Amino acid sequence: MPDHLCTPGWWSGAVGYELYVRSFADGNADGLGDLIGAREHLEHLAWLGVDAVWLTPFYPSPGRDAGYDISDHCAVDPALGTLEDFDRLLARARELGLRVLIDIVPNHTSSEHPWFRSALEGPDSPHRDYYVWREPKDGGAPPNNWVANFGGPAWTRDPAGRQHYLHLFLPEQPDLNWELPAVDAEFRRILRFWRDRGVDGFRIDVAHMLRKDPTLRDNPPARRTTREPGTVEAWDRFEHVHDLDQDGVLDIYRGWRTAVPDALLLGEVYLLDPVRTTRYVQDGDGLDLTFWFGPMVADWSAASLRRALREPDALASGRIAWVAGNHDGARPASRLGGGPRGRRRSLCLFTLLALLPGMAFLYQGDELGLQDGVVEPADARDPIAVHGREPAAGRDGARTPIPWRTGHGWGFTTAPRPWLPYGQHTERDTVAWQREHPDSWLHRHRRLLEVRRQLRRDGAHGVPQWLAGHEDLVAYRRDDVLVAANLGSEPATVPPAYSAWQVRFSSLGRDAGSHDGVVAIDEALVLERGRGRGGTSSAGTFEADVVSRAGQ
Ligand code: GLC
Numbered sequence: 001m002p003d004h005l006c007t008p009g010w011w012s013g014a015v016g017y018e019l020y021v022r023s024f025a026d027g028n029a030d031g032l033g034d035l036i037g038a039r040e041h042l043e044h045l046a047w048l049g050v051d052a053v054w055l056t057p058f059y060p061s062p063g064r065d066a067g068y069d070i071s072d073h074c075a076v077d078p079a080l081g082t083l084e085d086f087d088r089l090l091a092r093a094r095e096l097g098l099r100v101l102i103d104i105v106p107n108h109t110s111s112e113h114p115w116f117r118s119a120l121e122g123p124d125s126p127h128r129d130y131y132v133w134r135e136p137k138d139g140g141a142p143p144n145n146w147v148a149n150f151g152g153p154a155w156t157r158d159p160a161g162r163q164h165y166l167h168l169f170l171p172e173q174p175d176l177n178w179e180l181p182a183v184d185a186e187f188r189r190i191l192r193f194w195r196d197r198g199v200d201g202f203r204i205d206v207a208h209m210l211r212k213d214p215t216l217r218d219n220p221p222a223r224r225t226t227r228e229p230g231t232v233e234a235w236d237r238f239e240h241v242h243d244l245d246q247d248g249v250l251d252i253y254r255g256w257r258t259a260v261p262d263a264l265l266l267g268e269v270y271l272l273d274p275v276r277t278t279r280y281v282q283d284g285d286g287l288d289l290t291f292w293f294g295p296m297v298a299d300w301s302a303a304s305l306r307r308a309l310r311e312p313d314a315l316a317s318g319r320i321a322w323v324a325g326n327h328d329g330a331r332p333a334s335r336l337g338g339g340p341r342g343r344r345r346s347l348c349l350f351t352l353l354a355l356l357p358g359m360a361f362l363y364q365g366d367e368l369g370l371q372d373g374v375v376e377p378a379d380a381r382d383p384i385a386v387h388g389r390e391p392a393a394g395r396d397g398a399r400t401p402i403p404w405r406t407g408h409g410w411g412f413t414t415a416p417r418p419w420l421p422y423g424q425h426t427e428r429d430t431v432a433w434q435r436e437h438p439d440s441w442l443h444r445h446r447r448l449l450e451v452r453r454q455l456r457r458d459g460a461h462g463v464p465q466w467l468a469g470h471e472d473l474v475a476y477r478r479d480d481v482l483v484a485a486n487l488g489s490e491p492a493t494v495p496p497a498y499s500a501w502q503v504r505f506s507s508l509g510r511d512a513g514s515h516d517g518v519v520a521i522d523e524a525l526v527l528e529r530g531r532g533r534g535g536t537s538s539a540g541t542f543e544a545d546v547v548s549r550a551g552q
Contacts, residue, residue, distance in 0.1 A: 010099065011201070011264050011289060012318060013456045014051035015354065015449055016361040020327045021058050021080060022066060023401045023420065024364055026413035028081075033401065033412070033419075034058075035081035039089040041404070042096055044431060048367060048442070049449035052099035052359075054203050054266075056327065058086070062112050064172045065150075065383050066327075066399070068103075068205060069110035073190045083197075090198050099200040101264065106187050106252075107209045108173040115186075116174050119165075120158065130183055131174045132166035133158070134216065145218040146243050151232040151388030154243070168209060168243060170383055178210040184252060188259035201264025204253075207280065207287065208269045211249045213242035228272065229296065229329035230395060232388035245276055250286040257285065264288050266321055266359075272297065278316035289321045289359055295349060296329050300336055302474045302487045305352070309474070310466055313356060317463055322353035325363040331398050334372040343369035344522040347444060347507040348485050351524035352474060354452050355483045356464060362445070365402055368434055369441035373400030373423020381420055396420055405432035439509050451505045451526055455481055460528075467495070473519065485524035493517045494527070501527035 019038055027036025035058055045053055057067035058080045067077070076082055093100045109116055118127040134143035134155070142155035142164055148171075155164040156171040166175045176183050191202065219238040227236055253265055267287040271277045272294065280290045294308030312320050324346065325332045336345035346369060354360045375396040380386055385394030400423035404411025410422055410430065427433050434440035460481040467475035472488025482501060486492040493499070499517035503510065505526040519525055 011052070011266075011359050013357070013452075013461075014099070014359050015049070015452065016052045016054055016101070016321070016359055017045050017048070017050040018054050018056070018326055018361055018363045019045075020056045020364055020399060022056070023399050023412075025402065025404070025411075026409075026415065026418075029414045030079065031413050031415035031418045032079055034079065035076065035085040035089050037412075039085070039092045042089070042092050042098065045098060046096035047435075048446050049453065050098070050362065052101055052200065053093065054101040054361070055089075055103065057103045057105060062110055062172065064110070064170055066381065068105055069108070069112075069170065069173045070105050071110040071112040071114075073104075074193045087197065094198075100198075101201045101203050101266065102194055102199050103205055104187070104191065104194075104202045105205040106176065106178075107206045108167065108169060108175045111172040111174055119174075120160065122161065123163075129177055129180050132177045132212070133163040134166070135162065136164055144216050145238075146216075147234045147238065149231045149235050150383045151234055151390070166212070168206075170387060175212075176210075178252065179214070184255060188256065191256060191260045191263070195260045195263050199263070201266060201288075202260075204265060204267045204287070206244075206270065207253075207267030207290075208249060208271055208276075209244045210252055211246040212244070213246060217242045219243060226297075227393075228270075229393075230270075230384070232384055232390050232393060245271060250280060250283070253280075253286045267291065274312040274315055278312055278319070281316050281319035289319055290316075291321045291323055291361075293323065293329075295322065295324050295353060296326070296332075296335075300345060300487060302470075302472050305349070305485075305487060306466065306474050309352065309356065309476075313358075313464060318357040320356070320358040322356055322358060322360045323363070324349045324353060325366050325398065326361070327363065327399055328395055329398065331363075331370055331372050332366060333369050334397070338371060341522065342371065343441060344508065347441065347448075348487075348522050348524040350445070351448055351505065351507045351526065352483060352485050354448055355455070355460075355478065355481065355526060356476075357461075357478075363398070365398075367442055367445040368403075368429055368431065370403075370425075370429055371423070372397030373421060373425075375400065375421055375423075379421050397423070403430045405430050444507065444509055448505050448507070448526075455504070455526075455528070470495075480529035482527040483524065484519050484527065486519040486521055489521060491521060492519045494519060494525075498527055500530065502530050504528045 022033045024033045025037030025041045026033050059070045060072040060077045061067045061069050115127045115130045118125045119131050142153045146154035148154045149169050157164050222237050265287045266289045269277045269280050269290045280287045292312045298304045298308040332346035333342040336342045377391045382394040382396045385391045400420050401412040401418050403425040406427050434442035460479045462479040464476035473492050475484035482498050494517050503515045507524040
């Protein structure tokens with residue numbers, strides 16, 4: 001195994017890859033991606049140069065929310081494989097030097113989970129209190145005004161009784177009651193089950209939601225008007241002050257540390273507020289890392305992006321898992337303008353993220369510069385499109401199958417039909433074509449990861465210092481490395497102190513070596529101070545160019 005995987009805190013500076021199992025590769029010819037297909041294609045990740053793979057849920061599930069509705073936490077969905085397939089995948093990952101993270105979904109279960117079925121038997125069921133039950137208001141209205149992420153009220157009446165149960169997602173995803181120690185004990189057992197099988201860590205689904213206001217107060221109306229990806233419009237009409245991000249959530253993760261002491265705990269803390277988000281990692285005894293979704297919603301402007309990067313880094317440097325895209329939002333290549341421009345910007349953005357302290361995650365297909373696939377409403381699978389009736393906000397476009405090569409099934413499946421349409425790809429989108437072409441998006445991503453690895457070995461570990469006074473450039477320096485991205489509509493130049501530095505990477509594929517100080521439109525450059533050459537900058541010049549984090 002490569003040495004950088006052996007030390008504690010292996011994730012510091014590592015690159016992760018989100019493998020969306022259902023759409024990665026189908027190994028049993030039923031049109032749905034699975035664990036066999038994932039294992040057979042893991043080499044792609046090793047070749048690309050990532051350090052860790054995050055597998056999205058593969059557990060038994062009725063599939064109402066693409067597997068985020070789990071009916072058995074310690075098994076594999078028969079449509080996706082078996083536990084033996086999981087073990088084989090893990091063994092293959094080890095051979096390739098890849099760490100493996102799995103999704104853990106503690107906020108809710110499927111309504112088909114034996115705990116919920118038992119809870120439905122009535123107030124005397126031993127599992128009744130595993131979920132959140134309340135009496136309706138007079139007249140039978142739901143207990144409070146909370147709404148579900150996917151539309152409709154967050155409460156559904158027990159079909160056989162008077163009480164309502166809480167679900168912040170679908171009615172088929174009842175929320176667990178995290179006030180109950182037995183629920184915590186169940187999850188520690190689940191974590192240990194997978195840790196004993198050999199996983200390296202856990203991506204904790206909606207990690208900020210587990211605890212709720214004990215008195216279940218109404219949420220006030222929203223003060224902002226922005227839409228969040230991955231939710232319906234009704235969700236954004238409220239300030240979510242009582243249904244999520246409550247005190248006490250961190251205590252849960254502190255306890256989990258003792259259950260799985262050296263597993264990585266990575267939270268999906270979807271708060272879009274750097275102060276609130278970084279609370280989950282600041283103490284050093286809560287989560288190890290938190291995802292930060294600012295870059296997925298930032299405008300394409302230097303000011304907006306700088307804000308999305310600087311503050312979380314300043315608050316919790318090294319503890320952020322940076323993402324430009326995932327299975328819950330539009331692909332960056334589509335979101336940032338579509339076509340060649342969208343692809344250029346997507347890699348420009350990822351370059352900025354990839355050299356920051358912490359971990360950076362690539363979402364499958366983004367390394368190919370894929371655009372969102374077109375999914376007609378009749379083919380939609382995402383509950384936002386189906387249940388919430390908001391096809392435009394649906395997340396299926398980012399979840400269409402990976403095109404491995406041309407021909408029937410795009411190398412994804414040999415079945416007559418895939419579970420989601422392919423989208424609209426050309427040969428140039430395929431892994432096969434891009435691997436043959438050194439100037440492809442795939443090769444450029446690979447080069448970037450290679451440079452990142454080398455710089456990490458060479459000790460570019462310093463805290464980022466951000467370049468000031470350049471309107472369209474977002475740039476930071478870490479020791480002898482400068483990362484500079486041009487978000488303007490004119491070519492920009494780096495300050496003279498850096499013009500003799502060597503180009504280690506250009507997101508536009510410009511030759512490495514010396515440069516003229518120019519950063520092209522939508523380009524990101526990684527520059528390194530020349531060793532033993534003229535390219536040095538005195539500390540004085542550096543200080544004048546750069547604002548320190550303290551002075552921001
Ligand atoms: C997370 C997942 C998303 C899922 C939701 C409910 O946000 O990323 O796909 O729908 O949680 O589990």
